[in-house]
Every structure is written in structure tokens, then in C-alpha cells.
């Protein structure tokens with residue numbers, strides 16, 4: 270459905286020096302800085318897939334989405350969406366896609382919500398029957414009727430976002446691009462939003478590409494994730510693979526009755542190689558990090574409790590948040606070394 | 608053709624509805640305009656009062672006043688200001704929301720402007736037209752609207768509308784390049800004001816300024832329809848001017864599309 274081949278997008282920025290002199294100098298010859306927002310990115314997405322596209326702030330997610338939707342033209346590389354080159358044949362491509370940019374709206378600010386829908390109905394030439402059926406479905410999932418007669422500018426963020434996702438689905442697009450669709454939503458609104466995405470995907474085999482900073486969205490919706498860092502794709506695969514790889518990292522922290530001072534070789538006590546455990550000490554706090562597949566929590570706890578008097582103990586398994594934070598920090602994914 | 612235009616009418620309808628909701632704004636803005644026209648009329652009265660002859664450049668005072676009213680009406684019939692749309696869309700990145708729609712941005716903006724234009728027509732131009740017609744019927748102002756000139760006027764206005772939009776659109780695309788909206792607006796206003804004939808009839812201009820005025824498209828937007836309605840053209844002048852209008856309209860539509868197709872590939876879309 271979607272094929273991106275070695276796409277890059279560079280932005281030219283003109284750096285101006287500070288102060289009046291700098292401003293005048295900048296006017297004449299500003300320093301040209303080239304920022305590669307997206308750097309040689311390739312991927313293929315099949316029909317019906319739900320892809321999570323994640324990465325730190327400024328990684329290049331929105332820029333990629335803008336190229337896929339035909340808003341921006343790549344500096345180099347090629348994109349095909351359902352056989353169409355989006356930035357060359359923008360209008361034709363636009364009929365096949367729905368887009369939500371979380372931080373802006375495609376609704377008419379000053380008009381009642383329902384008017385926005387009827388305008389979009391005409392723009393996309395949606396038939397009366399389809400329109401009715403779809404509005405009913407939205408009502409089921411997104412409950413728009415409580416505010417459908419209010420001007421869009423009076424809607425709360427969550428209401429507006431629900432309305433925007435409905436707007437993007439009105440013409441039953443083949444591909445749905447969602448750039449941070451759950452930004453600023455409360456728990457219930459998020460659930461509704463996810464429900465709507467799931468329903469569309471199940472019923473119409475809609476292909477979905479979703480960027481988000483909320484990893485619950487990803488866990489709930491996506492079978493595959495792409496991680497982008499500094500414009501480069503650093504991971505493309507199943508979420509579960511990352512979880513098994515990093516998810517086995519476990520930490521147990523103990524609070525001891527007395528400060529830990531004897532510096533015994535804990536690895537030896539636990540009968541493992543010293544490089545298999547990471548020990549951190551801070552006076553009476555002792556933290557041991559290890560891979561669950563090598564050592565068990567029970568064994569670690571047993572060894573420590575046999576040798577020291579423990580007043581408190583906490584087990585920390587890696588959640589998806591910390592996995593991703595680690596990946597962002599390292600800027601790479603180590604899936605190969607097992 | 609009808610099928611391809613249909614989606615665009617939705618934009619016109621939307622901006623008409625929004626514009627009509629803000630009709631009070633427009634009304635105040637019209638009032639300020641009318642004050643300007645009033646001042647202009649007073650100035651002409653003073654000029655004619657101090658002049659030894661009763662006509663200037665072939666206009667009696669009454670005709671001059673009619674000229675000012677008609678050119679004001681013409682200006683509001685052809686009011687298209689894509690600069691506002693483009694500046695707005697560019698600076699907060701709203702253009703992204705237009706580019707995801709299955710419609711061409713240029714024509715989207717055209718129809719958005721058309722919707723606003725209709726609001727203006729209902730509030731300004733049509734009432735003014737009625738006032739002017741009654742004026743000509745009840746008092747002799749040396750201007751006779753005939754059915755012929757009125758039909759030609761409507762035709763000329765339609766061409767002027769296209770010229771107005773597409774010339775201003777080309778001007779407005781510079782916002783995407785220079786990022787300098789306010790300056791562009793001022794410049795646009797000043798150029799139009801001087802070279803359209805809406806301040807002084809172009810026949811008052813010295814030769815070289817007249818040449819510039821006739822090289823620019825603005826005379827085709829304001830002066831030509833106005834003089835057609837005032838029946839001041841000879842037959843051959845009439846057809847030549849309509850021909851020039853048609854040429855401008857076609858040329859500018861092609862030009863605007865060309866320029867836009869270049870800009871769109873270079874454009875930065877803010878935000879995200």
C-alpha cells in the first residue's frame with residue numbers, strides 16, 4: 270500500500286547572528302545551515318497494517334507524514350501510496366487518504382460542527398447514503414451528537430479531536446495518517462479515539478500510520494513499529510520483539526539495615542559471571558540489575574537476604590516507556606546480539 | 608466541468624456562511640470606506656469649484672462623482688484578497704490542511720474569496736447599484752445606464768474578478784517566499800490604489816504614469832468596467848479593452864498556476 274524508497278528531506282535554515290550588526294550582516298549573507306530532518310528512510314507498509322511511528326521530539330516523524338501525504342516534496346527518494354506519487358499527484362492521492370494533525374484542525378472554526386461535515390461531504394463527494402451510514406458509525410464510537418451543533422471554536426480539545434478524526438474518516442480513506450491524535454486527551458477520550466481507529470481498521474481494512482508519544486496507543490493498536498531517530502529509521506519490526514529483547518532487563522533494589530561496606534563479590538555469591546549483573550550502591554541502598562533469562566528474581570533476593578538484613582525490597586521490570594527511553598538515548602536498537 | 612467545480616462551491620459556501628456571521632465587521636469596514644469616498648467627493652467639489660471650466664478631462668462634476676461611486680462599486684464587486692488567506696495559511700501552517708484535500712489550493716482560495724465576495728456584494732455592491740440606478744433615473748448626472756452597457760458591465764466585471772484574484776494571488780505567493788506579510792499588504796494596497804484609477808481617473812495621469820498604469824493589470828479590474836458602465840468608450844475602444852481583459856485573465860490564470868506549481872515544491876509547511 271505504501272512504499273517509501275530512500276526518502277530524505279532537508280530544510281535550509283538561515284542562521285542569523287545576534288544584535289543589530291548581526292541582523293544587518295544576516296540580511297546580506299546569512300549563514301546557510303542545512304538540516305536533514307529525514308535521512309534516507311525506506312519502508313514498505315501492507316494494506317490493513319497499523320503502524321506505530323515513534324521517535325523523540327524533532328526526530329522527523331511529522332516531516333515524514335507530510336511527505337507521505339503529499340504536503341511536502343522529498344529532497345530525494347520516492348514514495349508510492351496505492352500506486353500514486355503523493356507530491357506529484359496530490360489531488361488524486363488526497364481522495365484516498367485521511368489525515369489528522371493533532372495540533373491543528375481541518376474543521377471550520379466559526380461554523381457549527383455539523384456544517385463542517387456537510388462541507389467535507391461535498392468536497393469529497395460522499396453520497397447521501399454513505400454519509401448517513403458513516404455518521405451513525407461515528408455516533409456509536411465517538412458520540413458527537415452532544416456537541417454537533419456547537420461552533421467548532423467552542424469545543425473542548427477532546428471533543429474537537431474526536432470531531433477531527435471523524436472528519437478524516439468521512440470519505441472512508443484507504444490510508445489514515447494520524448500525527449499525535451491523542452495529544453492532550455483524557456483517558457476516556459483516548460479510549461474512544463483508539464476504538465474508532467480499531468473499528469475502521471477492522472471494518473474497512475484501513476491502513477493506519479500513527480505517530481504518538483503515548484506508548485499505550487502503540488500497545489493497543491499497532492502490530493508493527495518504526496522508530497526514527499535523528500531522521501534515520503533505527504528499528505522496523507514487531508513491538509513484541511523489542512519487548513522480549515529489552516523487557517527481560519530487571520532490577521531489584523534493596524534497602525539494607527546497615528550501609529553496604531563489605532564489597533563482597535555478589536556475582537560469585539549468585540554463581541554468575543560478573544558481567545551479567547550490574548551493582549549500584551548508595552550507602553544502605555543496593556540495586557542489582559540483571560537479565561531475567563540468566564538470573565531469577567527469587568534467586569537474587571534469596572542470596573541478598575541470606576547475607577544481609579533487608580528492610581525493604583522493590584522489583585522493577587522494564588516497561589515499554591523505559592525501553593523506548595533507552596532506545597532514544599542510545600539512538601540505536603540492539604536486536605542483533607542475542 | 609460541473610462535477611469538477613462542485614467540490615469547490617463548498618468552500619465558497621463555507622466562507623460565505625462565516626463571512627455573513629461576521630457581517631457586522633464588514634459593515635463597519637464599509638462605513639469607513641464610505642467616509643473615504645465621501646472625502647474624495649468633497650475634494651472633487653472643491654477642485655471643480657476652484658476651476659474656471661466646468662469639465663475636466665471630459666468629466667463634469669456630476670460625472671466625476673458618478674465615476675467615484677461606480678468605481679467604488681466596481682472595486683467591491685471585484686474584491687478578491689487572497690493575500691489574507693495565503694498569509695494566514697502560511698504562518699500557522701494551515702496550508703497543510705488544504706493540501707490534504709482533493710482540491711487544488713489555488714481554486715480553493717479562489718472560491719473562498721468568492722464566498723466572501725458574495726457577502727460584500729450583498730452588503731455593499733447591490734445596495735449601491737440600486738442607489739446609483741435611482742440616481743440616474745431621477746436626476747440627470749450625465750450618465751445613462753442602458754441595458755447594453757449593463758450587460759457588458761456584468762461581463763467585464765466577471766473578467767475583472769478573475770484578473771483581480773489571480774494578479775493578487777501571484778502577488779500573495781511572495782508571502783511564502785519573503786515571509787513579509789504586512790509589508791506585502793501595504794505595497795499591494797498602494798500599487799492598486801494608484802494604478803487602478805480608484806483614486807483619480809487614469810486620464811488625469813501624465814503620459815509615462817499612464818503607460819505604467821496600462822501595463823499593469825489593475826486598470827482592467829477597476830477602470831475598464833467603470834468606463835463601460837459610464838458608456839465612455841467608443842465601439843472599437845470597448846472591444847479592445849474587453850479583449851485586453853480577456854488576455855489578462857487567461858495570462859494570469861496560467862501564470863498563477865505556473866508560479867504556484869514551483870512554490871509548492873519548495874514550500875516549507877510550518878508546525879508539527
Ligand SMILES: Nc1ncnc2c1ncn2[C@@H]1O[C@H](COP(=O)(O)OP(=O)(O)OP(=O)(O)O)[C@@H](O)[C@H]1O
Pocket residue numbers: 280281282304305306324325326327328329330331332333875876877878879
Ligand atoms: N519548516 C522547517 N524549517 C526548518 N526546519 C524544520 C522545519 N520543519 C521541521 N524542521 C526540523 O526538522 C526536524 C524534524 O521535525 P519534525 O516536525 O518532523 O519532528 P517530529 O518527529 O514530528 O517531532 P515532534 O515529536 O516534536 O512532533 C526538527 O529538527 C525540526 O526543527
Ligand SMILES: [Mg+2]
Pocket residue numbers: 330331332448879
Ligand atoms: Mg511532530
